[in-house]
Amino acid sequence: MSDELLVETRDHIAFVTLNRPKALNSISHELDVELAKVWDTIDTDPDIWVAVLSASGEKAFCAGADISGGTDADASRLALGGGLTGIGGPVRTLSKPLVVAVQGYALGGGFELAMCGDVVVAADNAQFGLPEVKAGIIGECGVVHRAVRQLPHHIAMALILTGDRLPADEALRHGLVNEVVSLPELGNAAERWAKKLAGVSPLAAQAAKLAAHVGLAHSLEVALNTRYEPIEAYATSYDVQEGRRAFQEKRAPVWTGR
Incomplete structure (x- = not known):
């Protein structure tokens, strides 16, 4: 460099x-x-x-x-x-x-x-x-x-x-x-x-960013009916489980990006 x-x-x-x-x-x-x-x-x-x-x-x-x-x-x-x-x-x-x-x-x-x-x-x-x-x-x-x-x-x-x-x-x-x-x-x-x-879930932020950019290339109808792989993958991540636990335990989540 x-x-x-x-x-x-x-x-x-x-x-x-x-x-x-x-x-x-x-x-x-x-x-x-x-x-x-x-x-x-x-x-x-x-x-x-x-x-x-x-x-x-x-x-x-x-x-x-x-x-x-x-x-x-x-x-x-x-x-x-x-x-x-x-x-x-x-x-x-x-x-x-x-x-x-x-x-x-x-x-x-x-x-x-x-x-x-x-x-x-x-x-x-x-x-x-x-x-x-x-x-x-x-x-x-x-x-x-x-x-x-x-x-x-x-x-x-x-x-x-x-x-x-x-x-x-x-x-x-x-x-x-x-x-x-x-x-x-x-x-x-x-x-x-x-x-x-x-400070937010990094995987959720990345999935949301991808969906926003991909969706912009299509009509609203197509964007709404498109399945976004990172969003679906996030559903089984550790971070989504951590987010739910933190909500139930009334504490700030500790994200790992995994």
Whole structure:
């Protein structure tokens, strides 16, 4: 692992930090590969229940893909953000709940990466933008598909077609982020959300996340009539039994993730 990506795990939470502040935390191909490996580890480690994605520095969360090094022949084989965005390659959905902490610029692919979070916390200096049209660029259309699903239609279209930026307070008003805090409080707020998510049954949370994502691809009728394997598997888990015992004994459950 290079010093451009910092990873720390504590209390069942994986803290992943983009650490290229001088490059506005833009994602090079090398960093993209490292991110993909980290998501693999988080997905397969039963002792990791929640992930937090943040970035170093005050100026930017992520300015998108780093194009300063030219075109890498292998870059097209992996989607931006280690696959989370689905831009330029196959999309992956992280099975564990993901909290994203955004400060400063979240532009282009960085905006896309922020939208991959299940919970998004923004500093009051955050600015979300899709500047592609201003530069005469339109590529894999990730800028279109996520924005129109996560913002009111006309707000999303204005961002897409003008390249203007959405400040943190407006992002909160339109439901793009869950909370806006001062920049010094951003890390604490993200950790607070992560601990809240880690306090529920991890298997139930993962099953619910999968059902929500799969169901979005279908009509409500189909989604309601679909059987979700993780939900059915959870019914026989230790944690579901622990939840019932804790309720009967009037105590807080002790989850194991198994």
